[in-house]
Amino acid sequence: MATPFRSSNADSDVLLNKAKTTPAGGARLFKRIGAHTALLIMAAIVLLPFIWMLMTSLKDPTEIFDTPFSLRFDWEKGVENYIGAFNAVPMITFMINGTVVVLGILMVQLVTSIGAAYALAKIEFRGKSILFAFVVFALCIPVQVPALPLYLGLANLGLLNTYFALMFPWFLSAFAIFLFRQFFKSFPDEIISAARLDGFTEFEIVTRLVLPSAKPAIAAFSIFSITAHWNDLYWPLIVINTVDYMTPPLGMMYFRDAEAGTNYGMLMAAAAIITTPLLLMFLFAQRQFIQGITMTGFK
Amino acid sequence: MIDSTISLSKIVKKFDATPVLRNVDLNIESGEFLTLVGPSGCGKSTLLRIIAGLEMQDTGSVFIGGRSVDHLRPKQRDVAMVFQSYALYPHMTVAENITMPLLMQRMSFAQRFPVMGRWVPGSQHIQKNIRKEVETVAEHLHIEKLLERKPGQLSGGQRQRVALGRAMVRRPLAFLMDEPLSNLDARLRVKMRTELAELHQRLGTTFIYVTHDQVEAMTMSKRIAVMMDGEIVQLGTPDEVYNDPQDIRVAQFIGSPPINILPGEVNSAGNLSLFGVECRYRINGSNQKNVKIGVRPEDLQISEFKVGLIERGGLRGWLRRLENLGNEYIAHIDMDCDDGHWQIAVRFPPEELNGIGQPGAAVNIFLNEAKIFVFSETGDRLSGEAMLQSAVEKAS
Numbered sequence: 001m002a003t004p005f006r007s008s009n010a011d012s013d014v015l016l017n018k019a020k021t022t023p024a025g026g027a028r029l030f031k032r033i034g035a036h037t038a039l040l041i042m043a044a045i046v047l048l049p050f051i052w053m054l055m056t057s058l059k060d061p062t063e064i065f066d067t068p069f070s071l072r073f074d075w076e077k078g079v080e081n082y083i084g085a086f087n088a089v090p091m092i093t094f095m096i097n098g099t100v101v102v103l104g105i106l107m108v109q110l111v112t113s114i115g116a117a118y119a120l121a122k123i124e125f126r127g128k129s130i131l132f133a134f135v136v137f138a139l140c141i142p143v144q145v146p147a148l149p150l151y152l153g154l155a156n157l158g159l160l161n162t163y164f165a166l167m168f169p170w171f172l173s174a175f176a177i178f179l180f181r182q183f184f185k186s187f188p189d190e191i192i193s194a195a196r197l198d199g200f201t202e203f204e205i206v207t208r209l210v211l212p213s214a215k216p217a218i219a220a221f222s223i224f225s226i227t228a229h230w231n232d233l234y235w236p237l238i239v240i241n242t243v244d245y246m247t248p249p250l251g252m253m254y255f256r257d258a259e260a261g262t263n264y265g266m267l268m269a270a271a272a273i274i275t276t277p278l279l280l281m282f283l284f285a286q287r288q289f290i291q292g293i294t295m296t297g298f299k
Numbered sequence: 300m301i302d303s304t305i306s307l308s309k310i311v312k313k314f315d316a317t318p319v320l321r322n323v324d325l326n327i328e329s330g331e332f333l334t335l336v337g338p339s340g341c342g343k344s345t346l347l348r349i350i351a352g353l354e355m356q357d358t359g360s361v362f363i364g365g366r367s368v369d370h371l372r373p374k375q376r377d378v379a380m381v382f383q384s385y386a387l388y389p390h391m392t393v394a395e396n397i398t399m400p401l402l403m404q405r406m407s408f409a410q411r412f413p414v415m416g417r418w419v420p421g422s423q424h425i426q427k428n429i430r431k432e433v434e435t436v437a438e439h440l441h442i443e444k445l446l447e448r449k450p451g452q453l454s455g456g457q458r459q460r461v462a463l464g465r466a467m468v469r470r471p472l473a474f475l476m477d478e479p480l481s482n483l484d485a486r487l488r489v490k491m492r493t494e495l496a497e498l499h500q501r502l503g504t505t506f507i508y509v510t511h512d513q514v515e516a517m518t519m520s521k522r523i524a525v526m527m528d529g530e531i532v533q534l535g536t537p538d539e540v541y542n543d544p545q546d547i548r549v550a551q552f553i554g555s556p557p558i559n560i561l562p563g564e565v566n567s568a569g570n571l572s573l574f575g576v577e578c579r580y581r582i583n584g585s586n587q588k589n590v591k592i593g594v595r596p597e598d599l600q601i602s603e604f605k606v607g608l609i610e611r612g613g614l615r616g617w618l619r620r621l622e623n624l625g626n627e628y629i630a631h632i633d634m635d636c637d638d639g640h641w642q643i644a645v646r647f648p649p650e651e652l653n654g655i656g657q658p659g660a661a662v663n664i665f666l667n668e669a670k671i672f673v674f675s676e677t678g679d680r681l682s683g684e685a686m687l688q689s690a691v692e693k694a695s
Contacts, residue, residue: 188384188386190382190383190384190386191386191387191388191389193348193351193353193373193380193382193386194380194382194386194388194465195388195399196353196372196373196374197351197352197353197373197374197378197379197380198374198399198400198403198465199374199400199403199404200399200403201408204403207413208388208413209388209389209390212389212390213389213390
């Protein structure tokens with residue numbers, strides 16, 4: 001990890017040196033500082049709630065409202081808050097539930113959407129454009145619209161308060177189909193032709209050739225999906241009412257309603273705990289994620 | 300000898316309402332090197348893809364090795380294809396790229412299943428044999444040192460060889476090549492041209508080669524099929540296509556610099572005249588009045604302008620530009636007449652340069668009537684014959 005940082009420093013040194021030597025260098029340096037200042041301010045605005053959360057979690061309850069932005073931390077109280085968050089509610093259970101649901105949804109979404117997207121991108125068949133239009137149309141339907149029939153259906157089947165109920169509505173993702181279809185479109189047709197001549201089955205074309213190229217898109221979608229479903233409160237609230245199946249956000253609500261309702265330090269500690277996995281995941285997949293969004297997979 | 304003839308019978312293909320191929324018939328002999336040549340959009344690539352089974356014809360049939368393959372999927376047709384972009388599998392090494400066709404051909408779906416396939420009975424043995432064959436092919440193409448690299452790390456010429464290796468390794472009945480050299484630089488293209496021709500000689504397999512480059516077509520193939528607007532307008536040896544074009548489009552497409560097309564007139568007796576000067580050429584049994592005369596740049600003779608030569612059948616033009624190619628010169632000549640302005644090219648050896656070279660200077664052009672082609676207004680070749688001695692011989 002050390003090398004890239006060092007080299008980027010070296011690069012900026014070179015730029016600064018250049019800026020000093022060229023006549024217009026001063027103006028360029030000024031511009032550069034201005035741009036970075038603007039970016040830093042915007043980053044600060046975005047980060048503020050997050051930093052506030054961390055600060056609150058490390059404070060004594062009395063300080064939270066008196067001096068919310070003071071940098072006076074009570075580390076002992078902080079540790080107490082974090083331990084308390086684990087003890088007051090079954091935090092581990094929430095995290096496990098969240099992981100199971102999020103990964104379950106992602107697996108099924110990938111399987112269904114990659115197949116559909118490949119067909120829409122690379123196979124000629126009658127009604128293809130209509131089907132694709134349906135996918136785009138499905139993108140426009142808010143999740144609340146099918147909630148009631150889904151709830152009634154699950155209730156009638158006696159499936160409320162199960163992992164399946166938490167995952168089922170998300171198994172098919174129009175967004176994933178759309179994203180992968182756009183990505184697969186840019187996969188060279190000649191390679192697919194060559195593979196067909198060599199005797200690949202369509203399944204093998206997808207798994208052996210197209211998917212390795214689509215890693216950035218898969219990473220990007222995975223992050224979208226995991227974040228959305230890890231943070232989702234709306235659907236778990238509808239289908240879950242036992243602690244055993246609560247996902248982290250629902251658990252947070254339960255937390256607030258129960259004993260720790262006024263203990264904001266502990267509440268924020270809990271919030272920090274459930275955000276951490278997402279942060280770590282993003283840090284690891286950052287490069288792939290950005291590549292996937294900017295769609296520069298080929299050439 | 301394995302029968303690797305390929306015949307096409309009445310192939311029609313439309314994309315939506317636009318016809319791409321109109322009734323194409325073609326018979327390719329076993330072991331022949333046939334080139335499909337034509338301008339872009341003439342349907343030659345589509346025809347190749349139909350032979351490969353990547354595209355389905357609307358009507359008509361394809362026969363490979365004497366049997367109809369219309370109902371067969373691409374891999375069952377036993378043909379290999381080399382693509383313009385090489386179409387190597389980007390995430391696999393060179394060795395894996397060349398291995399794939401054999402793997403797919405010889406191993407069952409279960410045997411070639413990643414990781415798990417290793418424990419399916421028989422797979423280890425097949426793998427070992429395949430590895431040997433891949434190494435042989437790699438040596439053949441001098442790419443044995445590149446086997447562990449990925450396509451992204453190879454130069455254009457190396458990728459080309461890998462693509463050839465992948466096609467060769469399963470010993471197909473026929474090779475289909477879709478503009479395989481057009482992504483290479485000029486020097487490498489000439490080299491690969493020779494190598495491909497040698498490869499064909501060594502393998503003795505049927506090659507169908509698609510190109511828009513008439514030089515590739517002329518130099519490599521046994522026969523050329525010139526395609527225009529979804530039809531084969533002429534099929535013949537390079538010699539026939541060049542020296543006996545049956546259609547004005549063929550004459551214009553083959554040859555560089557392109558053939559000169561000049562306006563001609565035919566009188567009631569069938570005698571041809573060019574720019575009002577009567578030629579020693581008679582058209583057989585045609586009632587055409589206005590015709591087009593095609594004459595190759597090397598079949599014109601150029602000399603310094605002398606008044607006396609006009610009487611002997613020379614035409615007058617003005618030199619616009621002279622190109623020195625080392626072994627030959629190409630003169631671009633402006634000609635003005637009642638019908639308008641014409642530009643023609645003349646190719647001649649350095650020995651005949653004497654005195655020509657000043658742009659804007661007047662020159663005499665002589666036509667070799669024995670070498671001209673006369674086409675009707677619609678572009679069909681008209682038969683005719685040169686009479687007496689040609690003007691060129693007279694002048695010299």
